[in-house]
Amino acid sequence: MQRRTFLRAGTVTLAAALPASLSTRSLAQESPSLPSGPIRIVVGFSPGGGTDVMARVAAEKLSALWRTTVMVENRPGAAGVVAAEYVAHQPADGNTLMMTNISNHAIAPSLYPKIGYSVEKDFTPIMLVGVTPNLLICRTGGPAKTLAEVVALCRANPGKITFGSSGTGAAQHLALEMFKLRAGVDALHVPYRGSGPLLTDLLGGQIDFSFETMTSATPQVQGGKAIAIAQTRPHRAGAYPNVPTVAESGYPGFDAATWYGLVGPARMSVPLVARMNADLNRVMAMPDVVAKLQGFGAEDGGGTSARFAEFITTERVKWARVVKDANVKV
Numbered sequence: 001m002q003r004r005t006f007l008r009a010g011t012v013t014l015a016a017a018l019p020a021s022l023s024t025r026s027l028a029q030e031s032p033s034l035p036s037g038p039i040r041i042v043v044g045f046s047p048g049g050g051t052d053v054m055a056r057v058a059a060e061k062l063s064a065l066w067r068t069t070v071m072v073e074n075r076p077g078a079a080g081v082v083a084a085e086y087v088a089h090q091p092a093d094g095n096t097l098m099m100t101n102i103s104n105h106a107i108a109p110s111l112y113p114k115i116g117y118s119v120e121k122d123f124t125p126i127m128l129v130g131v132t133p134n135l136l137i138c139r140t141g142g143p144a145k146t147l148a149e150v151v152a153l154c155r156a157n158p159g160k161i162t163f164g165s166s167g168t169g170a171a172q173h174l175a176l177e178m179f180k181l182r183a184g185v186d187a188l189h190v191p192y193r194g195s196g197p198l199l200t201d202l203l204g205g206q207i208d209f210s211f212e213t214m215t216s217a218t219p220q221v222q223g224g225k226a227i228a229i230a231q232t233r234p235h236r237a238g239a240y241p242n243v244p245t246v247a248e249s250g251y252p253g254f255d256a257a258t259w260y261g262l263v264g265p266a267r268m269s270v271p272l273v274a275r276m277n278a279d280l281n282r283v284m285a286m287p288d289v290v291a292k293l294q295g296f297g298a299e300d301g302g303g304t305s306a307r308f309a310e311f312i313t314t315e316r317v318k319w320a321r322v323v324k325d326a327n328v329k330v
Contacts, residue, residue, distance in 0.1 A: 032271035035094040038069040041262070042087050042098045044080030045166055046194030050215030050296075051080070054129055054260040055099035057292060061283040072099075076193045079167030080104030081112060088122035092267040094276070097126070101260045103170045106315035110323040111169040111330055119316065124268040125308040127280045130298030131259040133231040134175045134211040135243070137220070139203050140227055147230045147249040150209065154185035162207040164190045164198040168330055172198075174319060175211035175232055175256035177326040182251045202226065213258045214239070214297040232256040237297030259315070260298075261308050277305050 039062075041055045055072045063070040075083040084104040090096040105119055117123075136150065143161075144150045154161045165172035168191045176189055190207050192198040195216040201207050203225050210217075211232060218239070220226040228243045234255050236245055246254040262280060264273070283289055284302050293301070322328075 032269065032275045034066050034068065037095060038071060039094065040071055040073045040096050042083050042096065043072055043074050044076060044083030044104055045074065046076045046196045047074055048216060049166055049195030050213030050258060051099050051101045051260055053215050057289060058129065058262065058280065058283060061286065061289060062279065065279055065283065079108065079170040081108050081115065085116040087265060088117035090265045092265045094264060094268060094272050097262055097264045099260060100263045101171065102258050102315060105312055107169050107174055107319045109316060110320040111328060119312065122266050124264045124266055124273055125305050125312060126262040126264060126273055127277050127305060128259065128261040128301050128303065128308040128311055130293055130301035131257050132214040132297045133233040133237050134171060134256055134258055135214050135217040135231055136209060136211050136229040137217050137226045138209045138229065139205060140225055143208055145227060145229065147246060150229060151183050151185060154187050158186040159188055162188045162190050164192055164202055164207040164210040166195045166198055167191050167193060171213060171258040172211045174322055177328055178254065178256050178322050181326055182254060211256065218296055239295050239297040273305055
């Protein structure tokens with residue numbers, strides 16, 4: 001996928017933000033009304049995590065743009081699956097949306113054999129909000145400062161070095177599984193019900209490491225409470241130019257990014273999706289939003305709903321392979 005930062009995404013025109021079947025003129029003619037009453041953006045994790053942060057940035061700006069209440073509702077559980085199942089069964093009127101991510105839309109379909117929703121049939125993609133690296137972090141003064149030291153520690157203590165995640169099947173968990181495969185090490189996965197409690201235990205020394213989302217790890221790193229050892233996209237994020245990637249640290253091709261996007265239940269009207277897509281592209285072009293998301297290392301967001309749908313399909317294939325190769329079981 002061609003790399004595109006949020007700054008470039010901010011220059012997307014209204015026409016480019018619409019599906020091919022809808023021009024700016026036809027959208028104006030349709031003039032779709034927004035849902036009546038408050039709009040909820042459901043998040044499948046506890047407050048403080050990357051998905052929650054992204055949802056709150058969007059909700060604040062959309063509330064002002066739409067002149068209605070846009071609230072964030074946290075429904076943590078099973079790495080976002082609980083929330084996804086809930087949203088999949090809501091009316092397609094636009095009152096209930098979801099800030100989805102890699103966990104419940106790309107990983108869960110391969111990990112949970114009896115998942116209660118179909119990614120293709122039960123959701124309407126609206127827009128990809130951003131792709132961020134995960135940061136391999138530990139507490140300041142922790143047991144390692146480089147990736148080589150982490151690998152050596154795991155090899156010296158097989159199955160005993162702990163890595164936290166926001167839940168089984170979450171982005172942090174699968175980044176760990178990919179790392180274990182590539183480095184040939186064994187480590188202990190410790191799932192939590194979101195990044196908030198994970199970070200509390202990491203900083204308190206109850207667990208050793210985490211491939212935490214850059215969005216939620218950044219405040220801890222900037223505050224001097226955690227150190228960033230490596231990042232997990234093929235290239236270094238602009239927000240962390242001095243932190244090496246796992247790929248350049250001895251594991252070429254390593255790519256375990258986290259991503260976020262807005263979806264709704266299936267069968268939302270095409271004009272309403274186009275309206276929401278265009279407005280969210282406008283939000284992402286706002287200078288303060290551009291600066292905030294760039295600070296989290298978020299890139300490649302924006303564009304059409306069709307682009308987001310294609311992206312989801314590609315990610316599902318990629319992570320299905322990791323789940324199979326690593327023999328990940330719930």
